[in-house]
Amino acid sequence: LSLVANPDTTAARLETKPEGFGAVLRTALGRGVVRRALFLSFFISVLGLVTPIFVLQVYDRVIFHAGLSTLYGLVVGVVLAAVFDYVLKQYRARIYQSLGVRLDVVTTEALFKRLLHLPLAELERQPAAHWQSLFRDLEMVRVRFAGPIALLLVDLPFVLLSVALILVIAAPLGWVIAVIVLAFLLLAWASSRKAKARAGEEKQAQLSRDGQVTEFASARQVVKAQVLDEAVTTRWREAQHQSIEATLQRSVSTDRYRDLGQMLAQGATILMVTVGALAILNQEMTMGALIAANMLSGRVTGPLNMLVGQWRTLVAYRQARARLDALFQSPIEKSGGSVPLAESKGELEIQHLQFRYPGAVNDVLVALNGRVGPGGLHGLVGPNGSGKTTLLKILAALYEPSEGRVLLDGADVAQFARRDLAQWIGYLPQAVQPFAGTIRENITMAWPQATDDDVRRAAGRAYALDFIHDLPDGFDSQMGEFGLKLSAGQRQRIALAGVLVRDPPILLLDEPTSDLDREAEAGLRDELHALSRHGHTILIVTHSAVLLSVCDGIIALRKDGRLRAAGSAGEVLPELGLVRADGDTE
Known part of the structure; x- marks a missing residue:
């Protein structure tokens, strides 16, 4: 372990793809689907x-x-048209059903x-409920392109055919139909303004409510152990009340405009019949023209009335689309790029490293320079909140430094994809999160090609082999949701085995013994010490x-994220006051 001072250069760590969600939609929609739908x-x-x-x-x-022959001919023609209309609608329905599946x-x-x-x-910037809600946003996308609203939007342009035919067969009613169309468009515009505000409020309220449910599901042991029923219920009830209130306000607005649309449709019929009757009395049009115009x-x-009622759906789609576009335009981790290292000798170096969380005022880490490895077992100590x-997350390339860079064997880690880095750097978080499944599945999840020997070796190094063998089903034992069928210490050792199964040359371990008993802690200490002696x-x-x-070495951080001391354990531990007079570590 040593300190260095090198010039700061920073490589691009993230990729940005500006096409957004539109590229995904174009792939899902395929070519010609909209054209076929419009044609039909x-x-x-x-x-x-x-x-x-x-x-x-x-x-x-x-x-x-009294043209009976004409009547028979007309009946045959209209029946054939009805049959053809049914066939075309069924074909169009199949297109949208297939499109809906493809979109999903x-x-x-x-x-x-x-x-x-x-x-x-x-x-980490958003709660779990936010990421879950994005999948509900996809439902709005499916409704927009493969649901009733999609049929409405492709049918709307052809309303002009009905308007044109009215003008041909019942010209005196032309101004009436123009007024009706204008009134409906104004109503739809007014509905859209209300729906936009209400939909946003309802979405936020639902996210807050869903967040309360997610918190309860994650912390159910604490809730039961500390009897937090009343506190949790109060928080959930407040969030539920806000959600219900927002939904009620949106429903009131939607119902109001829907009823106005129905009243406008009734008024349109009354106005059409009234004006048409006057035109018939003035011999400006026939009775048949009035009835046909009324049907048209x-x-x-x-x-148009459906458009007023469905405007909330269109607004919800636009808001969902905006969220999805923002997500798909945000930077992502590198998926490839530089030629990966053939092998790593296990040396990590940081140069002029600083880090500040987004929106924070102060830096968490300040002006850090140093080198760790190759080889050896090193401790990172400091008070709570010192960074x-x-x-560790920056060294594992999980966080991007605000300034400075991290080098792996002299190469900037920013040039490598996460998949490549995982071969050389193994990271164990402080709070482990097992997946539902067997112990073997959890150990091999990151490396499915691991052999039985690899799994046993990793479990042994994590000091987990003995307790796994004691289980009735051994490595095939189910861990349960969040691994709750095992103790916290057992879960921690299974997670460590998952890190060790690929045998990465660098291990970054965050409080790996926090849930272990003294015997297990001592056993894991010996395993880690042996690993450090093997490179x-x-x-x-x-x-x-x-x-x-x-x-072998110690890095000590101050409360403000600056380096307090770094060097061999024999030098640094006494300086930190962690060695008793007899020379043993406290």
């Missing part, structure tokens, strides 16, 4: 005009002229992969005298 909707809309024209001809030709598959996989490639610091007006007001865990570079954050007693 055009013919469906044309066929929808057949019935009003049929009614017009029956009233104006068949009834007044492509977008959910893209979102999950995107989350996996986000930097750890970005993932329903084809105009129906989609020990943060430093591994091990840096441990610890307050344990058992581990400090075998450390």
Whole structure:
């Protein structure tokens, strides 16, 4: 362990892909889907005009002229049109059903992969409920492109066909239909303004409520042990009340505009019939034209009224799309780039390192320079909040330094992908989070090709082999959700075995014995000491005298994140007052 001072150069650590969520959507939608839908909707809309024209001809030709042969011909034609209309609608429905499935598959996989490639610091900035809500945002995307709103949007342009036919067969009603369309558009615009504000409030309230549920699920042992029922219930009730209030306010607004739309549609019928009746009395149009125009007006007001009612869905989609775009435009970890190292000799170096959390006022780590390794067992000590865990995350390339850089065997770690770094640097967090599954699955999750010998060796090095053999199912024992079928110390050793299974030359361990008993701590100390003597570079954050007693070097941080001391354990421990008069480590 030594101190160095080198010039600061910083490489690009993250990748940015500016295309956003749009690229994912284009892949999911494929080519020609929208064109096919518009093409089918055009013919469906044309066929929808057949019935009003049929009614017009029956009233104006068949009834007044007793044209039975004409009636039979018209009936045959309208039946054929109805059958063809049904076939086209079924075909269009199949297109949207297939599109919905494709959207679900492509977008959910893209979102999950995107989350996996986000930097750890970005993932920690938002609560778990936020990331879960993004998958609900995908449901709004599916509804927009493969749900009722998608059909509405492709049908809307062809409302003009009905308007044009009204102008042809019932010209005196032209101004009426123009006023109706304008009124509906104004109503939709007013609805959109209200829906935008209400939807945002409702989303935030739901996130807060879901966050309370997530907190309870994660801390259920503490809740039960400390009898926090009333406190948790109070917090949840407040969040639930805000969610219900926001939903109620949105529902009131939505219902108001929906009812206004229905009233406007009724008013449109009354106005059409009234003006049409006056035109008939003035011999400006026929009875058949009035009835047909009234039917056509329903084809105009129906989609427009639906647009008013569905505007909340469109607003929710736009907000969901904005969140997804922001996520897909944010920087991600490198997926490739530099030629990886053939092997690592286990030397880590930091140069002019500083770190500040986003939005924070003060730096957590200040002006750190140093080198660890190759080889040896080194301790990282300091008071709570001095930045020990943060430093380990930076060394593991989980955090990006605000200034300075980290070198692995003289190469900036910023040039390597996380997958490559994981081969050389193993990191054990202070709070381990096992996955549901067997012990073997948890140990080999990061390296599925591990052999049985690899698994046993890793478990032995983590001082976990004995207790695993004592379990009825051994390595096939189920750990349960969050690993709760095992003790905290057992979970910690299983997690350490998962780090050791790939045998990385550098190990960064954050309080690896915090949940272990004295016997297990001593056993793990011996295993780590043996690893350090076989070429591994091990840096441990610890307050344990058992581990400090075998450390070769010590790095001590101050409360303000600056270096207090660094050097051999024999030099630094007495300076820190961690050695008793008899020479034993306290």
